[in-house]
Amino acid sequence: MVDEPGELQTFAYDASFETQLNPRPPEVAVIAGSKEDIQALVRYAHERGIPVTPRGAASGQAAGAVAFKGGIILSLNAMNRILEVDEPNLQVFCEPGVVHAQLNAALKPRGILFPPDPGSTKMATVGGMASTNAAGMRAVKYGPTGAWVLGLDVVLPDGSLIETGSAGSRAKQSSAGLELTKLFVGAEGTLGIITRLRLKLMPIPPARAIVTALFDDLESAGRAVQETFAAGVSPSAIEILDERCIRAINRYRPGMDLPPVEAMLLFEVDGNPPGVRWDAEKVAGVVRPLAHKVEWSDEPQRIAALWEARSLVGAAIGALRPGSNRAYCGEDICVPVSRIPETLREIQEIGKRYRIPIATYGHIAGGNLHPGHLIDASNPDEIRRVLQVADEIHALALRMNGTITGEHGVGAVRSPYMRHEHGLALEAMRQIKEALDPKGIMNPAKLFPN
Numbered sequence: 001m002v003d004e005p006g007e008l009q010t011f012a013y014d015a016s017f018e019t020q021l022n023p024r025p026p027e028v029a030v031i032a033g034s035k036e037d038i039q040a041l042v043r044y045a046h047e048r049g050i051p052v053t054p055r056g057a058a059s060g061q062a063a064g065a066v067a068f069k070g071g072i073i074l075s076l077n078a079m080n081r082i083l084e085v086d087e088p089n090l091q092v093f094c095e096p097g098v099v100h101a102q103l104n105a106a107l108k109p110r111g112i113l114f115p116p117d118p119g120s121t122k123m124a125t126v127g128g129m130a131s132t133n134a135a136g137m138r139a140v141k142y143g144p145t146g147a148w149v150l151g152l153d154v155v156l157p158d159g160s161l162i163e164t165g166s167a168g169s170r171a172k173q174s175s176a177g178l179e180l181t182k183l184f185v186g187a188e189g190t191l192g193i194i195t196r197l198r199l200k201l202m203p204i205p206p207a208r209a210i211v212t213a214l215f216d217d218l219e220s221a222g223r224a225v226q227e228t229f230a231a232g233v234s235p236s237a238i239e240i241l242d243e244r245c246i247r248a249i250n251r252y253r254p255g256m257d258l259p260p261v262e263a264m265l266l267f268e269v270d271g272n273p274p275g276v277r278w279d280a281e282k283v284a285g286v287v288r289p290l291a292h293k294v295e296w297s298d299e300p301q302r303i304a305a306l307w308e309a310r311s312l313v314g315a316a317i318g319a320l321r322p323g324s325n326r327a328y329c330g331e332d333i334c335v336p337v338s339r340i341p342e343t344l345r346e347i348q349e350i351g352k353r354y355r356i357p358i359a360t361y362g363h364i365a366g367g368n369l370h371p372g373h374l375i376d377a378s379n380p381d382e383i384r385r386v387l388q389v390a391d392e393i394h395a396l397a398l399r400m401n402g403t404i405t406g407e408h409g410v411g412a413v414r415s416p417y418m419r420h421e422h423g424l425a426l427e428a429m430r431q432i433k434e435a436l437d438p439k440g441i442m443n444p445a446k447l448f449p450n
Contacts, residue, residue, distance in 0.1 A: 002029040011073045014058040014065050017329040017390075018413045021383065026053065026067035031075045035153065035161060035195040038074065042193065043159030045072060051444050054189040056097065056128035059120045061328040062411025064132065064188050068445035074193065076127055082106055083196070089170050090201040091150065096127020096194045112201045115142040118407070119314065127194050132409035133186035137237040137310075138268075140365035142202075144407065146185040153196035154184055157437040165198060172200060183432070188409055189443040191436050205270035208236075209280040209298035210306050213291040214261045218242075218341040221263040224287040225337055225364055228267065231286045233279050235365060237268040242344060244320060244359035245313050245372075252316035256309050261292055265364065266306055273298075310361075317359045317372040324357075325377040329413065330390030333397035334368045334406030343400050347371050350392045354385040368406035415449045 002008060005025070012023035032038050045052045051071030058065050067073050080097035087110055094103065101121040104113050117136035118124050124134065126145075130152070135144040142148075150172065151165025164180040184191055215221040225238055241249070241264045249256050258264065265287070269279035280296040288294045297303060318324055335343045344360055351358035351373070362369035373389055375382040394404045394417050404410070404417045418426050430448055434440075 002031070003027075011055065011058075011075070012066060014063060015061045015328055016063040016411070016413055017061075017327040017386075018063040019066055020377070024066045024068055024070075026073040027070050029073040029075060031078050033078050035155065038155045038193055038195055039159045039161060041072065041074060042155050042157065045441055046158050046439060049439050049441060051441050052193075053443050054127075054131070054193045056125035056131075057099070057120075057123045059123040060128065060132060060409060060411060061331055062132075062405070062409045063413050064409050064411030064443070064446055065128070066412075068412055071441075076193075077125070079195070080125075085110065086170060087112065089172070090203075091170060091172075092199050092201055094126060094197055094199065096125060096130075096197065098126050100124045100126060100129060107201065108204070111204050113204050114148060114199055114201055116145045116148060119311070126197055126199065130185050130194060130197060131188050132407070134409075135363070135366070135368065135407035137239060137363055139363060139368075139407070140238060141234055141236040141270075146182060148200045149181055149185050149197060150200050151198035152181055152184055152194050154192040154194055156192045157439065157442050161195070162192075186409075188411065188446050190433055190447050191442060193442075205236075205272075207273040207276040207298065208268060208270045208303060209276045209296055210303045211265075211267040211269070211280055211283045211287070211294065211296040212306060213265045213267070213284075213287045214259055214293045215263040215265070215290065216261060216292050218263050218344050220290040221265055221364070222337065222341040224265060224290045225340075227286050227290070228283055231282055233269070233282050233286070235267045235279070235283065236270045237266070237363070238365035239266040239310050240264070240340075240360075240362060240364040240369075241266075241310070241313060242360045244357070245317065245361045248316040248318075248320050248359055249309055249312055251319035253309075253312055256305075256312075258309060259293070266310060268303075313359075313361050314372070317374065320359060321357055321374040323376070324374040327373045327375050327377070327383075327386045327390075329373070329387065330393035331370055331372070332368070332405045332408040333371075333393060333402060334366065335397055335400040335402030337364070337367050339400045339402070340364055340367060340369070343369065343396065343402075346396055347393060350389055350396070354389050354392075356382070356386050356389050358389070363406075366406065367402065410447050412445050415445070415447055418447065418449055 012025040079095035
């Protein structure tokens with residue numbers, strides 16, 4: 001247990017801009033070591049009506065793992081064991097504190113992997129990924145985390161423990177009853193606390209290739225994505241970097257020497273070697289009439305170099321404005337693919353209107369965009385303006401028939417938009433919450449607007 005004020009400050013933040021502005025330390029933090037620890041604590045809190053906020057690596061950007069109503073932070077990081085790898089059935093049982101990259105490092109020698117791939121793979125825990133239904137670059141082909149969760153052990157708000165996905169099952173599918181697993185995936189700890197996960201695995205694809213396409217205008221980049229799908233190709237990833245992201249990468253890592261164009265797309269295809277080659281050539285042929293330049297490669301070193309450029313973008317954006325801070329707010333919208341060019345242009349207009357530089361990248365195949373806002377965090381007026389930028393970007397996503405969050409979750413910062421996005425369906429969600437957690441102790445002030 002942690003109750004010293006100075007130490008509690010470390011639990012007052014996640015990666016969100018909101019907690020940078022308004023840190024919220026809990027009254028106490030408890031580091032759980034077992035499901036029994038969690039049950040005992042939750043029973044204690046339930047009897048007394050004390051709020052409990054579950055917390056993993058705190059790499060989230062929506063203020064979802066901080067104690068907005070005080071009470072107890074329940075840290076799950078120490079529950080980080082891989083309990084069993086069931087290779088014949090392509091499943092793994094693990095605790096919620098297992099870090100995503102470490103899980104796949106342990107699985108790699110067996111030739112299998114857990115496909116979801118968040119950008120924060122070296123920090124994100126699988127429990128946090130399930131709680132937010134995290135996605136990543138390859139979600140277009142393999143889906144979000146929820147598609148790979150077969151079952152969960154969950155401590156309910158009264159301290160009881162249930163197993164979803166059929167007790168003791170190792171089957172990959174079931175139609176027996178309500179899909180409770182999917183209910184807890186994406187619930188962000190508002191319905192219960194995950195203590196164990198049963199995850200589906202797959203063989204590592206034996207081959208990969210990457211197609212690089214450069215575009216002089218955003219509209220052509222958007223059409224290239226649509227034409228690729230229309231041609232019958234299913235890439236494992238399609239990433240977009242806008243002109244500002246390209247400039248940022250070149251400043252941050254001059255050796256990359258990316259060409260100055262309005263948009264760059266990276267198409268990844270995977271599978272068996274002949275199929276990968278066919279897909280890469282097909283994609284290149286489809287997008288070539290729309291692009292300034294197209295090339296493809298199945299050389300591992302070339303693929304690694306291009307994905308390195310993509311992985312640098314989050315850190316590189318700051319190079320566009322030396323001494324600035326990136327404000328993680330309004331950073332995770334998702335819109336229909338057909339409206340991506342329009343959305344990207346409107347994001348730039350919003351930035352101009354509020355005099356905030358914005359560089360945008362993201363998983364264009366699924367419409368998931370990550371605007372990066374650069375501000376002087378010591379300037380109160382810039383803070384005010386960037387919060388208005390975030391508000392307008394969320395409104396833009398809804399106006400484009402999209403969603404306020406594609407993969408980072410709602411947390412506290414996006415809860416005010418939930419009624420607009422879901423309408424009466426939000427009340428159905430609230431009824432489920434009240435049925436399972438009538439005292440409202442589980443991660444209060446998240447998901448639902450006050």
